[in-house]
Amino acid sequence: MVLYHMSLSGHAHRVRLLLSLLGLPYRLVEVDLRGGEHRREPFLKLNPFGQVPVLDDNGTVLADSNAILVYLAMRYDDGRWLPRDPVGAAAVQRWLSVAAGEIAFGPARARLATLFGAPVAVDDAIARAQRLFAVMEPILAAAPFLAGASPTLADVAAYSYIARAEEGNVPLTPYPALGAWLHRMEALPGFVPMPVSAVGLAAVA
Template identity: 60%
Template sequence: MKLYHHPISGHAHRARLFLGLLGLEHELVEVDLANGAHKSPEFLKLNPLGQVPVLEDGDKVITDSNAIMVYLAKKTGATNWLPEDAEGAARVQRWLSIAAGQIAFGPAAARLITLFGAPFDADEVISRAHAVLGNIEDHLKTNDWLAASHPTIADVALYSYVARAPEGNVDLAAYGKVRDWLKRIEDLPGFVPFMHAPEEMLKSA
């Protein structure tokens, strides 16, 4: 397996983290986003959207971080990470939708402002971030994990951008249950740390 990634992409880390948690051997290929490697003809053959991550597994090419996790869970029969029963699968899907929605347009977007000067309204996306963090905090008051009594790909899907929310000026101080949950993920066997953004990228923060 080969994973095309970038070390400060939360989407790419999501896929890399799950590969680590599954203990799957893989080759990492860093895509030079700063110099436009993701828009090169070669890379666009892998993913016409020009985005990381991309998983290459023999002749199969899987794009989108959540799709990669579903693929890996199904390929390895990891039903603990992706339940096969209807209710369990629906609970996981709910959180994958939150990862692609409220997380992407909240803490992930706020981080894009400080790292890359993305043209979002900082107050708006930070407010969205706190709204979704409040929902997660409430859920974790009575649950250790998001979608089951054990970790699933739902937890992996939310980890990276929640963990690095402070890089987008989203303070986690008020979310004790969220911080405890982050620590539980970090204590899992096979956990792969998410690189902090270089200090010089955060000078606008």
């Protein structure tokens, strides 16, 4: 199994995290996004959208981080990470949508500005992140994980960019339940951390 990734990409990290949590062997291939490798023909044959991550599972080539998470859970898991019952599956899907929406346009986008100098509306991204965290705080105060008592793809999809929100100048200290959830994720067997960058609030420590 080969994962084409960029080490600082939260989208790529969520796939690497699930691969590790599932105990699956894989090889990492770094894609040089700064050098434009993702816009060249060899990579575009893997993903015409020119985005990481891409997973090649013995000839089955998949793109889009959340789609890859679903594939891995359906192919290699027994229902722990993606429940097979309708209610449980819907609860997870809700958070996959949040990962592609509020997380992508909140903490992920705020981090793009500090880490890569992307021309984004930083104040809007930070405000979106804070509104999201305010919604998540009581949910995680009432349950240990986003979709209930056990970790699922919901948590895997949400973790990476939230764990590094302070790199985008979004503080985590006002949200103790959110912080406790991050620690629970980091204590899971097989956990691999999201790389740390000393930018934004993360550079103050």
